[in-house]
Amino acid sequence: xxxxxxxxxxxxxxxxxxxxxxxxxxxxxxxxxxxxxxxxxxxxxxxxxxxxxxxxxxxxxxxxxxxxxxxxxxxxxxxxxxxxxxxxxxxxxxxxxxxxxxxxxxxxxxxxxxx
Amino acid sequence: xxxxxxxxxxxxxxxxxxxxxxxxxxxxxxxxxxxxxxxxxxxxxxxxxxxxxxxxxxxxxxxxxxxxxxxxxxxxxxxxxxxxxxxxxxxxxxxxxxxxxxxxxxxxxxx
Numbered sequence: 444x445x446x447x448x449x450x451x452x453x454x455x456x457x458x459x460x461x462x463x464x465x466x467x468x469x470x471x472x473x474x475x476x477x478x479x480x481x482x483x484x485x486x487x488x489x490x491x492x493x494x495x496x497x498x499x500x501x502x503x504x505x506x507x508x509x510x511x512x513x514x515x516x517x518x519x520x521x522x523x524x525x526x527x528x529x530x531x532x533x534x535x536x537x538x539x540x541x542x543x544x545x546x547x548x549x550x551x552x553x554x555x556x557x558x
Numbered sequence: 559x560x561x562x563x564x565x566x567x568x569x570x571x572x573x574x575x576x577x578x579x580x581x582x583x584x585x586x587x588x589x590x591x592x593x594x595x596x597x598x599x600x601x602x603x604x605x606x607x608x609x610x611x612x613x614x615x616x617x618x619x620x621x622x623x624x625x626x627x628x629x630x631x632x633x634x635x636x637x638x639x640x641x642x643x644x645x646x647x648x649x650x651x652x653x654x655x656x657x658x659x660x661x662x663x664x665x666x667x668x669x
Contacts, residue, residue: 445601476656486602486647488656499654533601535657545590545651549601 468536564660581648
């Protein structure tokens with residue numbers, strides 16, 4: 444158990460809908476990263492938050508957004524969902540930012556299915 | 559354009575023998591590399607890492623070798639055990655602090 448929790452574990456929804464994925468980092472970790480794992484793309488970095496502030500963006504679509512709250516949990520919002528958004532979404536946490544701390548600890552993921 | 563490549567999608571090894579998983583990268587600016595192991599229905603689990611100032615790092619049965627001139631790293635598992643059967647991901651630390659992953663190699667260790 445990495446200490447990172449994600450809810451829900453599974454999510455099934457329809458095209459055009461909006462969903463929210465939740466992540467709680469390990470106790471004491473200030474950084475949260477979101478990754479998407481689809482069948483053909485592997486694990487792709489989406490976005491990084493540190494202590495409530497956005498630090499870096501990767502291959503995140505404009506339809507997706509995220510935030511990190513004062514209690515350090517993070518939410519990833521996916522809107523106007525398309526079939527191609529079906530994937531596993533992982534969050535990871537680390538003690539500091541990626542620039543001075545290297546290992547990231549992953550949650551169990553949320554499997555999103557868009558029908 | 560993939561910056562981290564794992565060219566073998568799968569590898570099968572006999573229990574007790576050595577497993578060697580390979581990884582190539584294209585960006586010579588990468589200075590930190592990690593290996594993660596992933597079981598089905600779980601998130602990736604950190605296994606071992608190596609800084610670019612080293613060429614070898616060892617942790618129990620796991621050893622990672624880095625060849626900077628060839629832009630190649632490998633993970634050795636000795637001896638391999640059935641519980642090692644999983645998907646192994648190689649990752650490099652990107653300029654934004656994120657991890658850049660290869661597509662993984664599925665290791666099967668046969669009893």
